[in-house]
Amino acid sequence: MSELLQFLLSGITVGAVYALVALGFTIIFNASGVINFAQGEFVMLGGMSTVFLLDAGVPMLPAAVAAIAIACAVGIALNKLAIQPARGASVVTLIIITIGASIFLRGAAQIVFDKQIHRFESFSGDEPFVIGGATILPQSLWVMAGAVAVFAGLYLFFTRSLLGKAVLATANNPLAARLVGVNTNFVMTLSFAMSAAIGAFAGVLVTPITLTSYDIGIALALKGFAAAVLGGMGNPFGALVGGLLVGLIEAMTAGYISSAYKDAAAFIVILAVLFVMPHGIFGRATVERV
Template identity: 60%
Template sequence: MLSQTLQYLFSGLTNGAIYALSALGFSLIYNASGVINFAQGEFIMLGGVAAVLLTSAGVPLPLAILLAVLMVAVVGLLLEKFAIEPAGDADVVSLIIITIGASIFLQGVAQVVFGKGQRALAPFTGDAPIVIAGASLLPQSLWMIGTGAVIVLVLAWFFGRTRLGKAMLATAHNRLAARLVGINTRHVLALSFVISAALGAIAGVVSAPITLTSYDVGIMVGLKGFVAATLGGLGSGVGAVVGGLILGLMEALAAGYISSAYKDAVPFALIILILFFMPRGLFGARVTERV
């Protein structure tokens, strides 16, 4: 029975790691701009798709990963420059619609370029499962969890120790004040999209050997990433990661002990309950709205 529970936990961690990476992207952009980027899932999809296309064209895997991440980062920049920035101070509803439009647009482009089929990326270090106490885990899952951990550390260093990172935090906190102390808030906004897109692409690449990849792989990952980010409290990096992992574990345990038919409803039921009782998520700041 122990091995069974352990297997559920492994399954939950594997799924949770993907949600966590997706949630980090949401939090990053939200922090810098107050925008919820519904196209975050498409960054993940594009990362996987680009890596698959490049490797099948004969590019070696490490180079393919690098190129894929760069390409998606450029897409992030373009999205910010041509869709978010021109909208100016649009309200929440408009920004949501713009990013949803971008999401549909990117899916459409991927569908035309990549086709409607599914493809897999080869695992980085083989697919011989690691067996621990009767439960098994794929090496690729460790890659995902490890990548997530490294990203969190890098982001913590970036926001805590670098000038640029601090500038981004300042902008998130109060855009006008940031501008007054000489921060170019426009660049900060663009940068947040670039980082988030690159982050999404990394998530897409490391998860592609497990999730497989196709033009429509980003929708559910994106939505659940949004749930995870909200669960942890929008804008909180640690919250995003914890939210993602909790979500993955809850899903696996629900599938294991309650009903696998309703496991996909679990994240959404959970988030509604949490919001009812803790309107700012688990780790959200208790700020008062400025009038």
């Protein structure tokens, strides 16, 4: 029983990170229809920038804020320089542009930072709490709380603020949104900035547990993308559920079957779900109009 609880806790911790990455995919997808494979690089940028700012003597909080700001700037630049100029290109073309961006950012990181593996101190020490026979690191609680805060904040943003509603309107129908006066270009830029910030935030939270290096982005992007699709592309709630599911499946497989096959289990479940629900768990089936 305590074993199961242990796997659940670690699954939720990892799942929370996947959920945040998946959320980043979803926000950009809704605003622009683009799958941003550079999403994982934002997580890397968040962690790595914090590491190097800490080394430079900046205290934790300002370092984290600055790291998130750096990722934001990179996200905005990515949108302005690479995505908007290619508007209207095919899905494959856009996928290659964002993969190119991901390779570029990884290359830049290995020069600006280095190729070592880094971590920094946990926010509240490394003394684990014991719950029902299972242990959990204080940093895991930070990760979970961070994810809850992001999802709750985003929910309020989309339902309560005019700007949030403008973003939703753009996702639903960009042309109609433009006609009623929404600045869809600004919405796109905002979405890239938000996704980058969320990714970097996840990077800051999780680095003390999983460590970071210049090349962690691609694996996270694959998991996050898979989680977003599992939940139903374009649905923030689906991103949450998809992320947690992938995290839990991995933890359970690693715990009960084989850690070597934890990634395989996640993808087998995703394939199985897509075979039954071709639009993901919460995705909308669309009727093609002819």
